[in-house]
Amino acid sequence: MTETPVTSEMRANRLRAGLKRRYAREGRFKLYGLLAIGVAVGFLLLLLGRIIEQGHTAFYTHTVTVPVYMDPARVDRAYPQGTNFELLVAEQQLARMGIADDAQGTKAAELRGLFSSELKFAAAERIQNNPNLIGQTVPIAAPLSDDADLYFKHEISLDTPADQRRLSDEQIGWLDRMQASGQVAAHFNTGLFTKGDSTEPELAGVLGAVVGSALMLLVTAFIAIPLGVGAALYLEEFAPRNRLTDLIEVNINNLAAVPSIIYGLLGLALFINWMHLPRASPLVGGLVLALMALPTIIIATRSSLKAVPPSIREAALAMGASKTQTVFQHTLPLAMPGVMTGAIISMAHALGETAPLLLIGMVSFIPGIPASLGEPTGALPSLIYIWENASERAFHERTAAAILVLLAFMIVMNAAAIFLRRRFERRW
Amino acid sequence: MTWLFLPILIAAAVAAYFGGRALARRRGKTLPGKERPHSRPGQHGAYALIWTAVPALVVLLAASVFSPDIERQMTASGAPEAVQQLEPFRREAFFADARAVGAGRPAVQIWPAPYAELLPTEGQRAARIGQMLDLGGIVGAALAALLGALFVFSQIRPGMRARNRVEGWIVGLLFACSVVAVLTTVGIIASLVYDSIRFFSSVPIAEFLFGTQWSPQTAIRADQVGSTGAFGALPLFAGTFLIMIIAMTVAAPVGLFSAIYLSEYAGPVFRATVKPVLEILAGVPTVVYGFFAALTVGPAFREFFNGIGALLVGGPLDGLGQYLMVVQNQMALVAGMVMGIMLIPFVSSLSDDIINAVPQSLRDGSYAMGATRSETVKRVLLPAALPGVAGAMLLAMSRAIGETMIVTMAAGLAARLTLNPLDTVTTVTVQIVTLLTGDQEFNSTKTLSAFGLGLTLFLVTLVLNIVAQRIVQTYRQQYD
Numbered sequence A: 001m002t003e004t005p006v007t008s009e010m011r012a013n014r015l016r017a018g019l020k021r022r023y024a025r026e027g028r029f030k031l032y033g034l035l036a037i038g039v040a041v042g043f044l045l046l047l048l049g050r051i052i053e054q055g056h057t058a059f060y061t062h063t064v065t066v067p068v069y070m071d072p073a074r075v076d077r078a079y080p081q082g083t084n085f086e087l088l089v090a091e092q093q094l095a096r097m098g099i100a101d102d103a104q105g106t107k108a109a110e111l112r113g114l115f116s117s118e119l120k121f122a123a124a125e126r127i128q129n130n131p132n133l134i135g136q137t138v139p140i141a142a143p144l145s146d147d148a149d150l151y152f153k154h155e156i157s158l159d160t161p162a163d164q165r166r167l168s169d170e171q172i173g174w175l176d177r178m179q180a181s182g183q184v185a186a187h188f189n190t191g192l193f194t195k196g197d198s199t200e201p202e203l204a205g206v207l208g209a210v211v212g213s214a215l216m217l218l219v220t221a222f223i224a225i226p227l228g229v230g231a232a233l234y235l236e237e238f239a240p241r242n243r244l245t246d247l248i249e250v251n252i253n254n255l256a257a258v259p260s261i262i263y264g265l266l267g268l269a270l271f272i273n274w275m276h277l278p279r280a281s282p283l284v285g286g287l288v289l290a291l292m293a294l295p296t297i298i299i300a301t302r303s304s305l306k307a308v309p310p311s312i313r314e315a316a317l318a319m320g321a322s323k324t325q326t327v328f329q330h331t332l333p334l335a336m337p338g339v340m341t342g343a344i345i346s347m348a349h350a351l352g353e354t355a356p357l358l359l360i361g362m363v364s365f366i367p368g369i370p371a372s373l374g375e376p377t378g379a380l381p382s383l384i385y386i387w388e389n390a391s392e393r394a395f396h397e398r399t400a401a402a403i404l405v406l407l408a409f410m411i412v413m414n415a416a417a418i419f420l421r422r423r424f425e426r427r428w
Numbered sequence B: 001m002t003w004l005f006l007p008i009l010i011a012a013a014v015a016a017y018f019g020g021r022a023l024a025r026r027r028g029k030t031l032p033g034k035e036r037p038h039s040r041p042g043q044h045g046a047y048a049l050i051w052t053a054v055p056a057l058v059v060l061l062a063a064s065v066f067s068p069d070i071e072r073q074m075t076a077s078g079a080p081e082a083v084q085q086l087e088p089f090r091r092e093a094f095f096a097d098a099r100a101v102g103a104g105r106p107a108v109q110i111w112p113a114p115y116a117e118l119l120p121t122e123g124q125r126a127a128r129i130g131q132m133l134d135l136g137g138i139v140g141a142a143l144a145a146l147l148g149a150l151f152v153f154s155q156i157r158p159g160m161r162a163r164n165r166v167e168g169w170i171v172g173l174l175f176a177c178s179v180v181a182v183l184t185t186v187g188i189i190a191s192l193v194y195d196s197i198r199f200f201s202s203v204p205i206a207e208f209l210f211g212t213q214w215s216p217q218t219a220i221r222a223d224q225v226g227s228t229g230a231f232g233a234l235p236l237f238a239g240t241f242l243i244m245i246i247a248m249t250v251a252a253p254v255g256l257f258s259a260i261y262l263s264e265y266a267g268p269v270f271r272a273t274v275k276p277v278l279e280i281l282a283g284v285p286t287v288v289y290g291f292f293a294a295l296t297v298g299p300a301f302r303e304f305f306n307g308i309g310a311l312l313v314g315g316p317l318d319g320l321g322q323y324l325m326v327v328q329n330q331m332a333l334v335a336g337m338v339m340g341i342m343l344i345p346f347v348s349s350l351s352d353d354i355i356n357a358v359p360q361s362l363r364d365g366s367y368a369m370g371a372t373r374s375e376t377v378k379r380v381l382l383p384a385a386l387p388g389v390a391g392a393m394l395l396a397m398s399r400a401i402g403e404t405m406i407v408t409m410a411a412g413l414a415a416r417l418t419l420n421p422l423d424t425v426t427t428v429t430v431q432i433v434t435l436l437t438g439d440q441e442f443n444s445t446k447t448l449s450a451f452g453l454g455l456t457l458f459l460v461t462l463v464l465n466i467v468a469q470r471i472v473q474t475y476r477q478q479y480d
Helices: A004-059 A085-097 A106-112 A118-129 A146-152 A169-180 A207-238 A243-255 A260-274 A282-306 A310-318 A323-352 A355-359 A380-389 A394-424 B002-028 B041-077 B088-102 B113-155 B162-200 B205-210 B234-265 B268-283 B286-312 B318-325 B332-357 B360-368 B373-402 B405-410 B428-437 B445-479
Strands: A060-069 A137-143 A184-188 B214-218 B228-231
Touching: A004 A060, A004 A394, A004 B234, A004 B268, A004 B286, A004 B332, A004 B373, A060 A085, A060 A146, A085 A106, A085 A118, A085 A169, A106 A169, A118 A137, A146 A169, A146 A394, A169 A184, A207 A243, A207 A282, A207 A323, A207 A380, A207 A394, A207 B162, A243 A282, A243 B162, A243 B445, A260 A282, A260 A355, A260 B162, A260 B373, A260 B428, A260 B445, A282 A323, A282 A355, A282 B162, A310 A323, A323 A380, A323 A394, A323 B162, A323 B268, A323 B286, A355 A380, A355 B405, A355 B428, A380 A394, A380 B286, A380 B405, A394 B268, A394 B286, B002 B041, B002 B113, B041 B088, B041 B113, B041 B162, B088 B113, B162 B205, B162 B445, B205 B445, B214 B234, B214 B428, B214 B445, B228 B445, B234 B268, B234 B332, B234 B373, B234 B428, B268 B332, B286 B318, B286 B332, B286 B405, B332 B373, B332 B405, B332 B445, B360 B373, B373 B445, B405 B428, B428 B445
Parallel strands: none
Antiparallel strands: A060 A137, A060 A184, B214 B228
């Protein structure tokens, strides 16, 4: 009996000490959780931050305006495209800056490298539209070459040793003089959004890829959404409980987890090698993406059909509607917001999918803007892959810009899905 | 070409609808007294529409799927001796050019003497065959539509159960939609297996699975250096495994802990802000992660390790320093880590679902015994959710194995049998992309090996998925 108070005191002390330790452990555990979330959010910020940092410079570009004396001795009235405008402009510019060239024209060649090839086409077009300009001095505006553009964006600096940068000291000096004389102007890079791909970074744009992606998504949506909704309706509302239904269900769940590159192999073997559909066309791309999006749409549709309470179906059936009428006139309309949300999200996912597109041939350089489903085209994600692989440094900023364009499309689609969900979602 | 018939077919089907409806209305009036027809006129119309459109569509689809093959065989079999003797590959190029010449465009290739003269005539013949087949498809479709419509119009009478028949068709169509999913699987397996068999007929399976030498560049000349054409895929499996392990070391703890925090600690406001952030992370296309890995993480890691190497050189760890000085951008660590980041939201949302499926009564019981939240998580929730979490991790592993873009852009091409995360390794998916995006003829062993790799990848991910889904399903049923 004499020991009891001591024991309870000791026990309380031990408990208190233990409690402190347990609370500390609790705090640490909570901290790990917060840290994990911090890591995830931090990575997202880092990712977006880096891409914006790398890509924002691609949204403006530098144009040079040069007065060109359309020398009648060198510009052919009948065939202005044949004129070497670049050399003509470079020689005149050198003369204007008071620099004497050597016999081989080395300096003119170097100066030429600062203008993009667009200059030639712009000048030729002016002459073609108005041959009377020959003999006059015409100001022609054209983008600077990618390296010159990078210099004005402070990506190439004089601090780098001359043999490690793409512009010589002399070229940089010329650029500075042209800027001082007001010939160089910075402006929004409209070409990025109005041109197709090009091997020259300063002339490359994303329009071809955007149109290609849009055509592809159109095919995907037309095939995957009706098929997916149909399959989901069957499995959720009509299917008898038997082995075949089980097989289909297991199948769909597994298809949803098949790696995307396998769909690329399927597309290559089935659509291109067996059915001989045109390589790298939006048709084949859309078909492959449709097969890929199908399981996700089926799963999303089924879950929104499941959310419609059975009382709705029972009421319709009780009023004498047939099974089909119940499904198409009551269940499906009520599940529609969920179906559309799922469909949009899976379309956004399909938009960003790259690997299968590479296998069906969208890795090659395709300059034009596609006009039909059958001609070869690029797509936004494959363009990003191609530009990332390009050796010119100016393509890096354009890759990041193309990513920003892609992300913008995805954000718009996801926002539409969220809006639909918020606006029409019904809790029963 | 045959698809130009589609608008006409649609118009015909719509006409059949109205025709069927009018007919049903007229014949319905013949009923005596107050008796009414079984189905409404519109349902008869719909029945007519289905019978007009569906058979014709089937004919059109069959025509467009099979006519290229038939066309090829017909053009080839009717061709002159010289053309027939060409290899199939060349023969197709010949007919492609012949069609171009026949249509007035220039040929792509330059053809030697006997062929050059044959181009225009053969082109015209091929074009005739094509037109004939197209016409055949259209006539067949039109005939099918006509017969279908006539069949229905002969059937329409007040007692016909048009509604039930239409509904039977609708259910049939919906069933057909769900069969497409099965057909996709069949298509995947068929295309992978067909080309894999051709690959394994030249490379034994054992050599493919256990060989340690991967250099798919087959020799064009016999004396070519460095073109052994070895197809031992073990280094690729090792590389894939290494990158997957690195990715899981990042994704598993971070994903699991954020799921635990979100479901057990976070308040509603915190949840509502963090969840969308994770969803954005999940929605970022993998090509973007690849760009991030190749241009940001890779160079940063290389500089970091090169810097450490520079410090170590000359010291007691000189060898390690020398090694660190030369590590490249494309180390396995970079691709693995970025892939891990990509998987965080995937792991997190799966684990979140699974933790939320644990009944509240288990938590309440634990709290009532005086346990803290973390003790409840560690001693009650996680053991209860363990099978589900394990399933989620298996699914994430399967994602990591099948992921393509990050590794294509940030891992290397060197097939090396190593588990050193600072080395450059290559993966199965990288090799598939590399093998199939270069310029080569389709039937070489090198290209076919991509299908062998694809089949392996498909089987491994399939087994992982099936096991994972089984585990998750039985886990869920336990608490339902």
